[in-house]
Amino acid sequence: MALTTRRSSIRIAVGGIMTECNHFGGLPIDIGSYEASTLHRGNQVLQHTTSVVGGMLHALRGQEAKPVPLIFASMCSAGPMTRECYLQLKDELFERLKQALPVDGVLLPLHGSALVDGLDDPEGDLIHAARDLVGPDRPIVVTLDLHAHVTEQMVRHADALIAWETYPHHDQYTTGQRATQLLFDMLAGKYRPTMAMGKVPVITSAIHGSTIGDDPFADLMRYTKSMEQRDRVLSTSLFLIHPYMDCEDMGSGGLVITDNDPALAELLAGDIAGRYWERRHDLEPESFTPILAIRKGLRVAGGPVILVEAADCCGGGAAGDSIAALSALVDCDIDVPSIVPVVDPEAAAECHAAGQGAELSIPIGHKLDPRWGSSRLFTGRVEHLSNGDFTYTGGQWDGHHEHMGATAVFTIGSVRVVIMSRATYDWADEQIQTVGLDPTHAKFIVAKNPMNYRLAYGDHAKAVMILDTKGPTPTTLKHVKFRNLRRPYFPADVDIPGLRPTILK
Ligand SMILES: [Zn+2]
The missing domain is CATH 3.30.70 (Alpha-Beta Plaits)
Known part of the structure; x- marks a missing residue:
């Protein structure tokens, strides 16, 4: 394994299939899900300048090594991948690796908590398959999310597993660099x-x-x-x-x-x-029912008070279609400005069909994943319509253009519901900002994630209440x-x- 050749002739394969999956909810991930998010093949992989692949490529070029791009598929959390999707991506990944052999080493940017219908350890399966192809003497270094389910198969077949060090996650780039450095130290014979x-x-x-x-x-x-x-x-x-x-x-x-x-x-x-x-x-x-959290929040001077409906976290694989917090805010009948996100493509389409300024009654919520509640008829006004496009301002998808699809701000009394057509990962509050809402003027903001609300509101939130609600990502x-x-x-x-x-x- 010692590094005896010129560095410019060192060839390192780079590729992976990345997502985090949920067994309790969320829509199955198919090939279309990756195509709608990130599915880069061959030289497209070399265009990455941010996140983990960007860090790996930067470090490889710094070593004057030649990256051999395979495929890189990445998307927000959801239900398990379909078998067909996984096998298609896996086949393509390893067909490209086979064509590229011999390589001097392999870098696999993975998550560690992906699931496939009928297969609980796809990352272990991928690392094992890579090992079978390159043999025991070529280093395989793998990066993981710190929320990974680390299995025996992963430990056995990789030379090194290296995870993010931060949550909220913002060190994917440096993790890619660290992994690459370790791989080069191995090639140089410095470490075993x-x-x-x-x-x-x-x-x-x-x-x-x-x-x-x-x-x-x-x-x-x-x-x-x-x-x-x-x-x-x-x-x-x-x-x-x-x-x-x-x-x-x-x-x-x-x-x-x-x-x-x-x-x-x-x-x-x-x-x-x-x-x-x-x-x-x-x-x-410690968590509270939505009604109790709202009562407690009303006793707090000023706002915003963040109601953390973590059980419906799109970033954890939920559909984002719960109305537990929304219903409680409407039922409390309080005249304070509030913001609630709900994923509901049918309701969004009805708002778009009715047009801006229209008043209407529409059923909202629990249509995508009806296991956790029932939709409810709300009467309100369409305040704003958009195509739901926005750009992430940090984290793994920094600079990535994302699409919520047809999106509407639907006002029920003083509650503004951001009705989106697609579930998207929450980094800060890009989804709220892109529809023109100002969170600093809200008394209550419903955040459907367990952590990243701190990025959006940590500096100015007056209080944070964790809600005890039903969903596939409970507290x-x-x-x-x-x-x-x-x-x-x-x-x-x-x-x-x-x-x-x-x-x-
Ligand atoms: Zn994570």
């Missing part, structure tokens, strides 16, 4: 990575999962990262598993890569997992009926006598 993952069955939502300030996860991340200062430690990663999957052996914890010292990797990974277990109670959020996993995830797990089981971290290696 040995890897272990320590897991404990802690399944919580991401509400207290920030890596900033005094959140428990931030503490754990600082502890995990401090280990990178130790001799022979090449990289450490901390994982809060994406909790809305139903797979065996789910858990959170730490992954440690050492230089040819598997015992040290196991020891440190087990130590991180042990600490994670100790902080489990701090990771469970606690205590009451979820898992079929494949075995008991005991926290928070359904508060104490697990004799628990020891599971070590994957």
Whole structure:
């Protein structure tokens, strides 16, 4: 594996299939879903200048190596991928890799919590397939989201797994660079990575999962990262598993890569997992019914008060079509300005057909994923219409043009409902800004994500209330009926006598 050839002749394959999937809700991901978001082939992959692929390409060019682009497919969270979609993308990815052989190494930008209909570990499957093609001596370095479900297959077949260090996620670019640097250090014969993952069955939502300030996860991340200062430690990663999957052996914890010292990797990974277990109670959020949250919010001077309807998080795979918070705001009959997003293509189309200024009664909500409630007839006025186009201002999709499809602002009393045709990932508040609403003038804003509302409103929110509502991305996993995830797990089981971290290696 030693680097004996000129660097300009080093060829590194780059490609991946990236998304995060939900077993409890969301629409299935098919090939059209990727085509509507990001599906880049061959030289199109080389155009990436941001996010993880941008970071990998920048680092490869800095090493004067030649990137060999495969395909890169990426989209917002949703239900599991269809088998047909996965197999089509996988075939194309590896057909391109086969044509490109021999390569000196492989970089796989993946998520770690994708699902396929009938296959719970597509990332492990992809890494395994890459290993079969390139053989045991070519390094395979994989980047993951820190919400990955790290499996034995992933640990066994990759040389190194390296995760984002930030949530809200804004370090995809530098993660791509770190992964590429490690791959080059391996090619140069500098390091021989040995890897272990320590897991404990802690399944919580991401509400207290920030890596900033005094959140428990931030503490754990600082502890995990401090280990990178130790001799022979090449990289450490901390994982809060994406909790809305139903797979065996789910858990959170730490992954440690050492230089040819598997015992040290196991020891440190087990130590991180042990600490994670100790902080489990701090990771469970306090939540309120929407009506109680609104009452509490009314006692807060000024606004905005953020009502976090995390159970309907499009970024976690939900359809975004819940009206639990909307109904509570309307039922409270309060004359304060409020903003609520709802995905409902039929209602959006009716607003567009009626035209701006029209008054009408339309059923809104729970049509895309009706398992969590029923639509309700609301009477209001069409205040604004748009095509729903906007551009992300940060994060993984920084600069990416996104489309909500036909979008309307529908006013019910003092509540402004942003009715969108397509679910999109929340970074800050691009979706609200693009329809001309000013969040600083709202008393209540419904945010349908567990974390990124802090980016949009963290500086000026007067209060934040976590809502206890139904949906495929709930604030606690205590009451979820898992079929494949075995008991005991926290928070359904508060104490697990004799628990020891599971070590994957
Ligand atoms: Zn994530």
